[in-house]
Amino acid sequence: MAFPYEHEREVRILSRGWGDPRTRTLEGWKALGGYQALEKALRMPRGEVIDEVKASGLRGRGGAGFPTGVKWSFMPKEKTGPQYLCCNADESEPGTFKDRELLRWTPHQLIEGCLIAAHAIQADHVFIYCRGEFFEAVQVLARAVEEAYEAGLIGKDILGTGIDIELTVHSGAGAYICGEETALMNSLEGRRGLPRIKPPFPAAVGAFGRPTTINNVETLCAVPHIVQHGGAWYREQGTEKSSGTKLFCVSGHVVRPGNYELPLGFPLKDLIYDVCGGFRPGRSLKAVIPGGSSVPILNAAECEDCTLDYEGVVEAGSMLGCASVIIMDDTTDIVKQVRRMVDFYAHESCGQCTPCREGTQWMARILRRIEEGRGTEEDMDTLLDLGDQMTGTTICVLSDSAAAPVASSIAKFRDDYLALIRRGERVGAA
Ligand SMILES: Cc1cc2nc3c(=O)[nH]c(=O)nc-3n(C[C@H](O)[C@H](O)[C@H](O)COP(=O)(O)O)c2cc1C
Ligand code: SF4
Structure with missing residues (x-):
């Protein structure tokens, strides 16, 4: 079955098998060579797995682009108790819909990537934290996890290697902020999904107070391919600094x-x-x-x-x-689009930091005023000033994220703002 839409310039590594329900099953995934990378990785010293991922140049696909192998090497060298891997499947960023497809078409690809990563960082337990609204994807993933447990790919003594790794699928309740890694861990622990102040960083004090690595779904899905074919192979795609x-x-x-x-x-x-x-x-x-x-x-x-x-x-x-x-x-009303994004952030702010809690609400109100023709040119300065105060001053970067589209749209689409403001002035004069 063709998956809408495909294009000949695509290089389908992670999305191979999308649109074919057979890849959702263990049998279908194995037919594509699935779980060979896991077998290989479990027999490699964990340092070598990390080195291969470092050599690939893979960078985190959750947004920040931090090198994955380097992140893994932050975990303690000497293990003193339980350690965890959290897979971030909370995908709620407006405009983002890739992790959902990875979960619902190739769940075994993700499970395999999680198990390899868990081995590399010495995690005893993997938690896949899924966005609350992903009903179908979670069902598909849960079925795949059951299959993998039954086949001895998860649990005690995986594939006779003596390595034990448990895996739990956890559904969130549909809050954007729970995609932020420390809020995700709080939510996983049963607390309110509030971001934590860093440091301490998760590799030192993470979920349940133990060393933890958090990686995005797409990041972890790339791992089996890197282990199977090598870091140098992965680098054949992409650029020197942005490989794959x-x-x-x-x-x-x-x-x-x-x-x-x-x-x-x-x-x-x-x-x-x-x-x-x-x-x-x-x-x-x-x-x-x-x-x-x-x-x-x-x-x-x-x-x-x-x-x-x-x-x-x-x-x-x-x-x-x-x-x-x-x-x-060219038919887009930029001010309206920006206002809608700021409304989203105002709704999703967890409220811990004053610049974010108050700033997003003020921005939304000022933008709505401009949109409705009741704004002034000073409002643009107020928005920029507010944005400055919201950037770099809060526990997490949700606040910066709300300010960025506002500042850039004023800088680049000032005429759109002025047209709305002047229309309002004309209406007022009439
Ligand atoms: C407000 C906010 C929401 C986020 N939402 C997600 C998300 O839905 N999925 C995700 O992978 N990362 C999200 N992140 C980034 C995570 O905090 C974290 O950096 C990422 O999961 C690390 O994975 P990576 O190294 O594989 O990219 C979010 C960050 C912030 C500040
Ligand atoms: S920046 Fe906003 S979302 Fe992030 S912790 Fe502060 S109030 Fe919460």
Whole structure:
């Protein structure tokens, strides 16, 4: 069955098997070579597994792009008690819908990646923390976990190696903030999903007070392929600093939105016009948010030479984040879009930090005022000032994430703001 939409320029490593229900089963996954990497990894010294992942250059796909092998090496050298791996499957960033597909089409790929990672960091227990709304995905994953337990791939003495790893699927209750790694651990422990102050970092004091590594679903799904084929093989895709393939979640005003697995460094314009079929007749590019709602917006000129890798997107004026590319044509009301994003952050703020709790609400109110034609030019300065106070001053970066699209949209689409403000002035004068 063809999976909508596919494109010939895709390099399907993680998304291989999507659309085919057989890959959801243990038998189907094994038919694609599944669990061979686990067998190999369990017989490798754990340091070698970490070195292979370091050699691959794999960077975390949850947003920050931190090198995965380096993160794993932060775990204690000498184990003094239980250690944990948390797989972050909370995927709630507006515009992001890749982890859900990995969970529902290739659950064994994720289980295999989790088990290899757990071996590498000496974790006794893996927790896959799933977004509360992922009903179908969680059912598919839970069935796959049962199958893997029955086949001796999880639990005691895995594949006769003497290694014990347990795995639990945990459903959240649908809060965006529980995707932040320390809030996730609090939620897992049965507490309110509030981010913790760092340090201590999770590798020292994590879930249940024990050393813990947190990785994104897509990050862990890449691991079996790296172990199986080697870090150098993985580096054949992508760029020097951003190796491998990436799942790009494309949404917005293009003819063929969807998930596409492409090598990092792929040109943004090729993604828009070739892979996604461009715009509807008569429409043109106005703006792109390249990495999910938390990153600065790019205008059409900035998209011109932008390549989709961690460095390329920064050079263009934004961040790759989790590569959720939101594309907007010339009919887009930028102020309205930004206001809707800020509404989201205001709703999802956990309320611990004053700049975030109050700032997101103020921003939303000011933006709504401008949108409704009741704004002034000073409101833009107030928004920028508020954004400054919300950035770098809070426990987690949700606050920074809310401020970034506001500041960048004022800098790059000032005329859109002015048009609404002046329309209001004209209405007032009439
Ligand atoms: C507000 C907020 C929400 C987040 N949501 C997610 C999420 O849904 N999934 C995810 O993998 N990472 C999310 N992150 C990033 C995680 O804190 C963490 O960095 C990531 O899971 C680490 O995995 P990686 O190293 O594999 O990228 C979020 C961060 C913040 C501040
Ligand atoms: S920045 Fe916002 S979401 Fe993050 S801890 Fe502070 S109040 Fe909570």
